Amino acid sequence: MPSGDSEQHISSTLAELQPSQDSASLLKRLAGPSSGKAGLTKDQTDINRIIADASKGSKFYENEKRKDKDLTEKIAKILKERDEVTRAADLQKVEHNVDRLISELESGRDLSQVIVHVDMDAFFANVELLHNPELRGKPFGVGKGVLTTASYEARKFGVRSGMAGFIAKKLCPELILLPIHHTRYSEMSDRVMAVFTRYDPNMCPAGCDEGYLNITDYCVEHNIGPEECVQEMRRAVHEETDLTVSAGIAPNLMLAKICSDKNKPNGQFYLPFESKAIIEFMQDLSIRKIPGIGRVTERLLESIGVQTCGDIFTQRGAISLLDKYFGLRHLLQTYLGIASNIVKPHLREERKSIGAERTFNPLKDRDEILKKLEEVAVELEHDMNEGGWTGRTVTLKYKLDTYQVFTRAKSFDRCLTKKDELFAAGKELLLPELPLNLRLIGLRLTKLKDLRASADPETGIKRFFDTTDGSADSPRKRTRLNQDVLRLNEDDTDTLDCPSPQGGNSVGHTDTHEGGHEGLVSPTVKGHSRSRPPVSAPGLSSTIGIQGIRLTEKPKSTGSAHTQHSSKSELLEHVETPTTCSPGARTEQVCPVCGKSMKVDNQGLNAHIDFCLSRGAIRQAQAEGENGEPAKQSTGSKTKPKSTSNSEGWRWFMKDPGDTNGTKSKR
DNA sequence: GCGGATCAC
DNA sequence: TATGGTGATCCGC
Structure with missing residues (x-):
């Protein structure tokens, strides 16, 4: 019945909110966030139908339907306004x-960076494959309740991550x-x-399996073309890790x-x-x-006749008139293919x-709920x-059974640090x-405070953690050094966060976007016997904003990209990388922590700094930051029963789907 | 500053 | 037979 999605975007007036359209968008929604991102061989319509049938009647399904x-x-409201x-x-x-x-945007286009x-x-799937070659050619997924990855064979059936x-x-x-297997x-x-x-x-690492690079300098220094360079890099990865x-x-x-x-894979x-x-x-x-641009924004844009980036130009009049929404x-800029070309790793102090x-x-039971809250506080x-963090604002999040x-x-x-404080605030x-x-x-x-930034300057640590001083070091050097420290923080602790310190958010293109707003719900008319979930009154005259997606250059400064980048090569020199720095070039380098001089490549230097800092200096810094508390508990003595599986650290995705805690045990 | 919502991984 | 977790951003108020 749902005649494919090709038809659903043709709508234009609110009069045509027929079941077919509702159904089509719902099916698509149920198919999950990543359904539209990757190509599938099986007919997506069939897949969506199967998914919808399997979900039918569940609370999850009802919630999706409501949204x-x-x-x-x-959309009807926006179209009317349009x-x-x-x-x-x-x-x-x-x-x-x-x-x-x-024209103005076009004139600012920068094609200088590769x-x-x-x-x-x-x-994940390919790593598993290395451990168990038997799996080759078979459809499999990684993850328990929810899949984090699916093998390519599985994807043919419509199986996806999430x-x-x-x-x-x-x-x-x-x-x-x-x-x-996190480790x-x-x-x-x-x-x-x-x-x-x-x-x-x-x-700039973007999650555990992605990253952005600026290879402009590398190509120049090695007199190599971009394509050849990337070919070589990919070959190196394959040779050294067996992964593609x-x-x-x-x-x-x-x-x-x-x-x-x-051209994946x-x-x-x-x-x-x-x-x-x-x-x-x-x-x-x-x-x-x-x-x-996710599922919601996609639907909003489709409603005004924008399915492809080319449609942006066609519909530019309407978009202009609806600027506040879109x-x-x-x-x-998207239509023109213009966006930021600045690559830089996320800095620790940028964490929010x-x-x-x-x-x-x-x-439902009050005490059981509080027990969960306490567990989360402990976590x-x-x-x-x-991580060496503390903060001033606590946000409780809860999801109803609906x-x-x-x-x-x-x-x-004041800053909250202890479990009891967190628990109390949560309560x-x-x-x-x-x-x-x-x-x-x-x-x-x-409203975070970085405990590791407040270490005693005498130790020499502060300099590398704190970038707010602005005067002591050149910005470039600072950036560079912070990057190293960042890696340390991950490697040092055995629980570390995901490889990209900032967490999951997209990339170096700061500023993802999206301002969708939604009245949300209001399942019950205000008044209905004091509806439980307090409200969401703003539901009434709400608007949907799409905005910013700014993968684009920072606000002004036409040449900002240029300036910014040119500083990058300077950066390298500044950090004692005198000669050309081929990947493995070993040059005389000085450890910024212990001052020791050694002949290593950049990687070697990083490793040394990691080592150097992790031994003590960091612990000391942390200890001092922690209100006089000694840098106790090196390894999770008591907390968290599952610290074993978690000590592999590194949860960029699921922490470790329930079950270990009393998820099931409780009656 | 708060709450809702969207998005990425 | 039971649909995740972490972090960021934006908007309206």
Whole structure:
């Protein structure tokens, strides 16, 4: 019945909210976030149907249906506004103005940097394959309740990451499900990243299996072409790790990312560094391929006739008139294929929050709920200790058994560090809400304070952690050194966060976007016997904003990209890398911590700094930061029963799906 | 500053 | 037979 999705975007007025359309969008929604990102061989319509049937009637399904309905209503509202505004406007004139903006944007295009996005192919799955060759050729997934990865054989059946295990089984009864082995992936990730780093010491890891590189300097210094360079790098990865990697080569981050998907797996794609070729490349590209545009934004754009990036130009008049919802400027940049070309690793001091959350079988009992809250507090305390963080604002998150999510926050005058403080704050926020049926509880800390930044300057550590001084060192040197320290923080602790210190968020293109807003819900008309989940009154006249997706250059400064980057090569020199720095070039280097001089390559220097700092200095810094508390508990003595499996550290994705805790044990 | 929502990995 | 966890950002208030 659902006649494919090709039809669903043709709608234009709210009068045509027929079941067929609702159904189509719902099916798509149920198919999950990554359904549109990768190509599948099996007919997606069949797959979506199977998924929907398997979900039917569940609370999860009902929640998705509700969100779908809300979105449909918002779209109707926007379309109505569009029609009104369009009637009152001189479209020709509007388009003319837009065209001038396009010219302006085009004139600022920077094609001078060679950016590469590298992306490991089915990372978890392929690592598992190395440990168990028997799996080759078979459909399998990694993850218990929810899959983190699916082998390519499994993908043919429509199995994807993020999919519930039992749904995946329906799509592919033969599917083999493997447990997650964090250490394996962590170790492999380190090895892979080490290779990338040889080509750009300033690379930006984006998760455990991805990264952005600027290979402009490398290519010049080695007198090698971009394609050849990437070929070589990918070969090196394969030789050293037995894993394959795909890559995209383009003038900016967004394009590179899109390109890395073009010849996946085990391939690369080079986009010519010419305006015309780039615009042509964008023309038929689905809007969904743009980083930052997810399912919701995709639907919003489709509703105004924008499915491909080329459609942005066609619909520029309407987009301009609806600027506040869609963000004209950013969409035009997307249409032109213009975005940021600045690659830099995430710095520790840029971190904004740290949190923990847990899902469990729905609980109503007050004491049992509080027990969960306490467990989460313990978890968070542990991670904060490990990372050297404390903070002033606590945000409680809870999800009802209906899958509706709420947050409650409170700021304090002082920083919270201890589990008891976190627990108390959480209780304060939760108890007033209480008679609830919960399936998830989480705590998050913001307004962070970096305990490792407040170490005694005498130790020489502060200099490398604290970049706010601004005067002592040159910015470049600072950046560079911080990067090293960053790696240390991960390697040193045995629980570390994900390889990219900042966490999961996308990339170096700071600033993903999205301002969708949604009235949310209001399942009950206000008043209905004091509906439990407090409200969401703003539901009424709400608007949907799409905005910023800024994968683009920073606000002003035409030449910012240039300036910024040119400083990068200076950076290298500044850090005692006198001669050309080929990946393995060993030169005389000085450890910034102990002052020792040695002949090593950059990697070797990093390793030494890691070693040097981890032995004591860090511990001392941390101890001093912790309110006089000695740097106790080197290894999780008591906390957390599962610290064994967790000591592998590194949870970039699921921490370790429930079960260990009393998820099941509780009646 | 708070709460909702979207997105990426 | 039971749909994850961490972090970021944006918008409206």
